[in-house]
Amino acid sequence: MSRLAKVNEFVLRFANVNGTGSASANGLVARALFRMGLPVGPKNIFPSNIQGLPTWFEIRVSEAGYTGRRGTVDLMVAMNGQTFAQDVRSVEPGGYLLYDSSKPLAPELRRPDINFLGVPLTELVTRQFANPRQRLLFKNIAYVGVLSALLDIEPEVVEQLLREQFQGKEKLIPPNMQAFELGRAAALERFACPLPMHAQRRDAVGDRILMDGNSAAGLGCVYAGATVAAWYPITPSTSLVDAFSAYCEDYRVNPDGSKRYAILQAEDELAAIGMVVGAAWNGARSFTATSGPGVSLMTEFLGLAYYAEIPVVLFDIQRCGPSTGMPTRTQQSDLLSSAYASHGDTKHVLLFPASPKECFDMAVQAFDLAERLQTPVLVMSDLDLGMNDWLSEPLTWDDSYRPDRGKVLTAQQLEDGFQFYRYLDVDGDAIPYRTLPGTHPSKGAFFTRGSGHDRLGAYTEDGDKYRDNVDRLRRKFDTAATLVPDAATLRDHGNSAGIIYIGTTAEVIPEALDALTAQGLDVDALRVRAFPFTQRVYDFIAAHDTVFVVDQNRDGQLRAMLLIEGNLDPARLVSVLSYDGMPVTADLLVHSISTHLEPVRALAMGASA
Amino acid sequence: MSYLPKPKIHHPQLPKNTLGLTRRDYEGSLSTLCAGCGHDSVSAALIQACFELDLPPHRVGKLSGIGCSSKTPTYFLGPAHGFNSVHGRMPSIASGAAAANRDLVYIGVSGDGDTASIGLGQFIHAIRRGVNMLYLVENNGTYGLTKGQFSATADVGSKSKAGKANPYTPIDLVQLALQMGAGFVARSFSGDKEQLVPLLKAAIAYPGFAFIDVISPCVTFNNHEASTKSYSHIRRHDRPVMAADFVPLAQEITAAYAPGDRHTVTLHDGSMLHLKKLAEDYDPYDRIGAMNYLQRHQADGSVLTGLLYLDAEPTEMHAMLGTDAAALNSLPHASLCPGAAQLDAINAALR
Numbered sequence: 038m039s040r041l042a043k044v045n046e047f048v049l050r051f052a053n054v055n056g057t058g059s060a061s062a063n064g065l066v067a068r069a070l071f072r073m074g075l076p077v078g079p080k081n082i083f084p085s086n087i088q089g090l091p092t093w094f095e096i097r098v099s100e101a102g103y104t105g106r107r108g109t110v111d112l113m114v115a116m117n118g119q120t121f122a123q124d125v126r127s128v129e130p131g132g133y134l135l136y137d138s139s140k141p142l143a144p145e146l147r148r149p150d151i152n153f154l155g156v157p158l159t160e161l162v163t164r165q166f167a168n169p170r171q172r173l174l175f176k177n178i179a180y181v182g183v184l185s186a187l188l189d190i191e192p193e194v195v196e197q198l199l200r201e202q203f204q205g206k207e208k209l210i211p212p213n214m215q216a217f218e219l220g221r222a223a224a225l226e227r228f229a230c231p232l233p234m235h236a237q238r239r240d241a242v243g244d245r246i247l248m249d250g251n252s253a254a255g256l257g258c259v260y261a262g263a264t265v266a267a268w269y270p271i272t273p274s275t276s277l278v279d280a281f282s283a284y285c286e287d288y289r290v291n292p293d294g295s296k297r298y299a300i301l302q303a304e305d306e307l308a309a310i311g312m313v314v315g316a317a318w319n320g321a322r323s324f325t326a327t328s329g330p331g332v333s334l335m336t337e338f339l340g341l342a343y344y345a346e347i348p349v350v351l352f353d354i355q356r357c358g359p360s361t362g363m364p365t366r367t368q369q370s371d372l373l374s375s376a377y378a379s380h381g382d383t384k385h386v387l388l389f390p391a392s393p394k395e396c397f398d399m400a401v402q403a404f405d406l407a408e409r410l411q412t413p414v415l416v417m418s419d420l421d422l423g424m425n426d427w428l429s430e431p432l433t434w435d436d437s438y439r440p441d442r443g444k445v446l447t448a449q450q451l452e453d454g455f456q457f458y459r460y461l462d463v464d465g466d467a468i469p470y471r472t473l474p475g476t477h478p479s480k481g482a483f484f485t486r487g488s489g490h491d492r493l494g495a496y497t498e499d500g501d502k503y504r505d506n507v508d509r510l511r512r513k514f515d516t517a518a519t520l521v522p523d524a525a526t527l528r529d530h531g532n533s534a535g536i537i538y539i540g541t542t543a544e545v546i547p548e549a550l551d552a553l554t555a556q557g558l559d560v561d562a563l564r565v566r567a568f569p570f571t572q573r574v575y576d577f578i579a580a581h582d583t584v585f586v587v588d589q590n591r592d593g594q595l596r597a598m599l600l601i602e603g604n605l606d607p608a609r610l611v612s613v614l615s616y617d618g619m620p621v622t623a624d625l626l627v628h629s630i631s632t633h634l635e636p637v638r639a640l641a642m643g644a645s646a
Numbered sequence: 647m648s649y650l651p652k653p654k655i656h657h658p659q660l661p662k663n664t665l666g667l668t669r670r671d672y673e674g675s676l677s678t679l680c681a682g683c684g685h686d687s688v689s690a691a692l693i694q695a696c697f698e699l700d701l702p703p704h705r706v707g708k709l710s711g712i713g714c715s716s717k718t719p720t721y722f723l724g725p726a727h728g729f730n731s732v733h734g735r736m737p738s739i740a741s742g743a744a745a746a747n748r749d750l751v752y753i754g755v756s757g758d759g760d761t762a763s764i765g766l767g768q769f770i771h772a773i774r775r776g777v778n779m780l781y782l783v784e785n786n787g788t789y790g791l792t793k794g795q796f797s798a799t800a801d802v803g804s805k806s807k808a809g810k811a812n813p814y815t816p817i818d819l820v821q822l823a824l825q826m827g828a829g830f831v832a833r834s835f836s837g838d839k840e841q842l843v844p845l846l847k848a849a850i851a852y853p854g855f856a857f858i859d860v861i862s863p864c865v866t867f868n869n870h871e872a873s874t875k876s877y878s879h880i881r882r883h884d885r886p887v888m889a890a891d892f893v894p895l896a897q898e899i900t901a902a903y904a905p906g907d908r909h910t911v912t913l914h915d916g917s918m919l920h921l922k923k924l925a926e927d928y929d930p931y932d933r934i935g936a937m938n939y940l941q942r943h944q945a946d947g948s949v950l951t952g953l954l955y956l957d958a959e960p961t962e963m964h965a966m967l968g969t970d971a972a973a974l975n976s977l978p979h980a981s982l983c984p985g986a987a988q989l990d991a992i993n994a995a996l997r
């Protein structure tokens with residue numbers, strides 16, 4: 038039988054039952070491979086359930102650095118009876134399937150073209166461990182041991198990781214080591230190890246880190262100096278506030294135990310955003326984290342904050358909608374509802390992080406932009422980035438950073454005769470000045486309201502004055518376009534076709550570009566990093582006959598926004614869509630783009646012949 | 647900067663408080679509410695209370711939701727920052743503002759529609775959270791701004807201007823506030839300045855969540871005979887149970903407070919609250935007793951007013967959160983940011 042033979046280029050998939058502690062064992066495998074210097078892309082594919090339903094964990098290992106989802110499986114660790122048949126089917130011909138051979142395998146489940154590797158895991162751990170919960174947990178560690186032998190994952194690395202993981206709970210280290218050894222010995226005894234497909238130590242990750250986006254964003258809020266967080270729990274945003282809380286506990290607690298931060302768990306998202314608005318009005322950097330259903334509840338306040346010009350930072354960790362939808366699956370489907378959230382004429386600044394480092398950096402930028410522009414800024418992450426570990430450039434910090442608090446007048450400036458009118462465009466950038474409550478006894482107080490106001494801040498229902506105000510807000514959005522992070526050109530070879538994409542789609546772009554080039558289809562690529570779109574985005578579109586716009590949603594929301602904002606010819610923007618709740622794959626991009634371009638190329642070649 | 651600013655006329659002989667400010671320094675813009683609206687009397691009482699408390703006006707944050715009542719922050723304390731937020735959501739604005747800066751005084755004004763319907767959730771959660779503020783409802787049993795629909799505090803059977811009877815049981819905000827754990831709970835009437843001003847002073851100075859339900863008749867939509875929130879109904883059914891007067895620490899206690907049937911409560915900053923029993927069988931320190939008493943008297947149509955409950959040792963939001971004694975918005979960035987060296991250590995742990 039053929040056996041896949043690859044070194045450092047393969048996909049592992051684990052099929053488990055939710056709630057059995059498998060995620061930490063699977064994460065251990067990913068981190069061990071990473072420690073061996075190999076780029077990895079771990080993805081946890083889990084159900085919206087606490088215990089009992091099927092869950093998968095996938096690890097892309099790629100010395101070439103392709104860490105996105107590939108879509109097919111080379112080695113399946115099939116630990117879930119419920120999905121066994123399906124898991125058998127998903128393995129590539131010549132691939133491997135590791136299963137628990139404590140019970141005999143039904144012959145109809147076999148496939149002649151893949152390699153079945155049976156280890157009696159249940160039997161082994163039952164013999165070794167008495168307690169039923171231990172048996173469950175150590176079965177996971179035992180298969181890590183099996184994989185270590187099969188794939189040549191260095192045992193010293195795994196053992197070191199176990200020691201780190203159980204620091205402070207040292208009692209747990211010996212049984213974990215024992216379970217790991219048990220699996221490893223069983224594999225060495227049964228199979229010729231390693232498999233033709235295995236890992237070898239390399240130096241292919243450099244100084245990069247393995248981190249999830251939500252932790253990075255939460256840490257970014259700490260570094261930005263945010264002091265008030267208000268939120269209401271929702272997957273997949275909860276871990277962002279958890280991370281903020283944990284890092285604050287590390288760095289923001291005074292010797293007497295008092296805290297230099299406040300975290301308010303609100304009664305709902307309406308209250309959460311209200312608290313952020315109240316705190317920001319009062320001059321504290323404050324933020325909320327939510328997902329699509331929360332954003333919809335926050336929209337009335339978002340409109341008020343836009344119109345009354347209050348800095349708000351909101352992290353939208355997008356998931357599959359609508360309503361509860363598929364809450365543990367990923368999408369980029371809140372673009373339109375966030376960009377234009379609320380009634381009336383509103384437009385919000387959006388940032389699109391594509392890595393943990395960008396989650397960190399954009400958290401800081403979001404506060405600077407929100408305060409500079411006095412407007413809501415929404416950081417549009419997603420479940421894939423928020424909750425999975427990503428290979429990322431290390432986080433960096435410049436100690437000379439000073440927060441941009443924007444145009445906030447001090448008591449001294451007021452005293453010195455600064456003529457303060459709340460909504461007057463003094464500097465021509467359409468950004469007015471503001472004062473904080475309590476600043477000055479007689480100068481500087483103003484009334485914040487959602488009703489019509491003129492340049493001086495006075496209530497009015499005069500149509501011309503209303504228009505004057507919203508026209509200025511429109512110009513403020515132009516100012517925003519000069520301040521937001523610019524788009525990043527990944528490839529500009531002067532091709533006639535180009536790809537535009539945002540956020541997590543970035544992970545599969547290098548692989549897709551290489552595969553297209555291999556087919557003779559060279560295309561350029563530009564990553565949009567913010568809304569409003571910068572000039573570079575429009576220039577890129579102008580320079581390409583065909584622009585593929587990748588959207589992880591059904592209706593091509595990024596494309597729609599480009600059309601709305603850029604007044605472009607719709608025929609030139611071709612949607613490439615992925616919306617099954619799974620992170621987009623390079624295969625899908627390659628297939629969609631080549632299907633579109635092949636006839637064009639054939640035609641061109643025919644014409645020149 | 648505000649709507650219909652009042653002309654500034656100098657009155658040298660107006661009395662001044664210890665800050666050297668006159669009552670006029672606590673006024674706001676001219677009211678645009680209907681002539682005779684109870685809300686204007688509440689604004690006047692607030693002006694009086696803040697003046698008498700010697701509050702620096704600019705150290706007050708005045709917040710509201712949406713409604714005629716929620717318009718009123720424009721009409722008092724001109725030198726204070728105001729925030730007219732969205733319908734029913736003033737409590738979250740107050741919570742966030744108080745979290746950011748614990749050093750200001752927060753006065754939230756709301757209506758019965760704003761609080762008892764759309765904002766009910768935020769109202770009770772602000773109480774649970776112990777936000778240090780005065781939360782004042784101008785309760786007229788109707789939606790004024792949207793022209794006379796029944797609100798959730800309208801009494802069952804009470805009639806609208808058009809003569810329709812309200813079929814629903816009212817929500818009694820005072821009982822709700824008691825049940826949710828508010829530390830200071832009072833009810834008053836916009837037309838009773840003698841009672842209202844001292845209550846407002848005590849509530850503003852109170853170091854925790856203070857709630858006052860002020861019956862404030864809507865002359866345009868709900869001031870007819872069959873309304874239980876009309877001037878005449880309240881005048882007939884008002885039963886004060888406990889009067890309060892507030893003496894700030896700085897002020898000398900004078901002989902004006904003659905001994906008699908009085909209780910004196912010392913708040914944690916040394917300020918004092920003098921309580922005068924008007925109903926012999928009423929105990930303002932007994933939360934459950936107060937709820938029973940209110941329910942018993944509700945049945946016969948009487949409206950109990952005065953200070954209904956007082957917890958002299960309230961737990962405030964910042965104490966529950968364990969926050970720094972300094973206002974969070976005043977902390978320098980250097981004390982908030984762990985810096986580059988720490989970040990390198992964090993990176994190292996992620997490899």
Ligand SMILES: Cc1ncc(C[n+]2csc(CCOP(=O)(O)OP(=O)(O)O)c2C)c(N)n1
Pocket residue numbers: 712713714715716733756757758759760761784786788789790791792797864
């Ligand atoms: C989200 C939302 N829904 C409805 C309204 C319309 N609205 C404005 S004021 C109001 C009722 C106000 O009643 P109340 O709080 O009792 O104040 P009053 O005018 O009686 O003082 C309503 C329903 C609104 N502004 N916003």
Ligand code: SF4
Pocket residue numbers: 678679680682683684685714715786790791863864865866867
């Ligand atoms: S409608 Fe009623 S509540 Fe509104 S201003 Fe007029 S009297 Fe007051």
